Amino acid sequence: MQKNVELEDGVEVLIREMTRQDAAASLAFFQSLSEEDRAYLRRDVVRPEIIEQRVREVEAGTVIRLLAVVGGEVIADGTLEFSGEEWKRHVGELRLIIAPAFRRRGLGLRMARELFLLAASARVEEILVRMMRPQKAARSIFRKLGFRQEVVLPDYVRDQDGEKQDMILMRCDLEALWQEMEDFVATGDRQRTQ
């Protein structure tokens, strides 16, 4: 998958799947993030061996990883991870992080939409996102995308500083979402022909 998109302010961004050649640029992206942003990441991605692990996951097909690139620089990373467990094969977990300078410009929504399309073609029926309570922007964007807050587990995770945080789990039923979109388009078509 490879797509050129234009942000709300006219900047051109290339969204494409990650390959091994992106390892150094990907590492540079994570190293450029603030301590605060890195505090909520599941893995300590500033270590080269963790980036190598991420590349291997892509090559093994257990994740789909999209990068957003501007002038050869990685500015966002979006992941859809498939469960290895047989009884959860229809479930994908989504993760998304945008460079602070590119936030609130519509890129998060564009990346999430591309991951949704890839999830649908991989026959994923449901997408989960997990976040810690202080990640307010994340809750806001996923609500906008049709996710619902399902579970709050108090003090369930520790951030990179060792602080306990509530974990919030949101889910999105892709089948219901496609149906809603089809109904919406059909209603629009009816209104246009009336």
Ligand SMILES: CC(C)(COP(=O)(O)OP(=O)(O)OC[C@H]1O[C@@H](n2cnc3c(N)ncnc32)[C@H](O)[C@@H]1OP(=O)(O)O)[C@@H](O)C(=O)NCCC(=O)NCCS
């Ligand atoms: C969450 C995140 C991915 C959003 O990316 P983004 O590119 O800024 O999002 P968009 O510009 O596409 O915003 C889409 C909508 O989400 C909501 N939103 C995004 N950031 C928000 C914020 N800081 N406060 C409130 N609402 C916000 C808004 O409704 C926004 O629409 P609007 O700008 O028209 O009001 C980004 O803030 C980020 O990388 N955060 C750190 C990592 C993280 O929390 N990842 C999610 C956990 S998996």
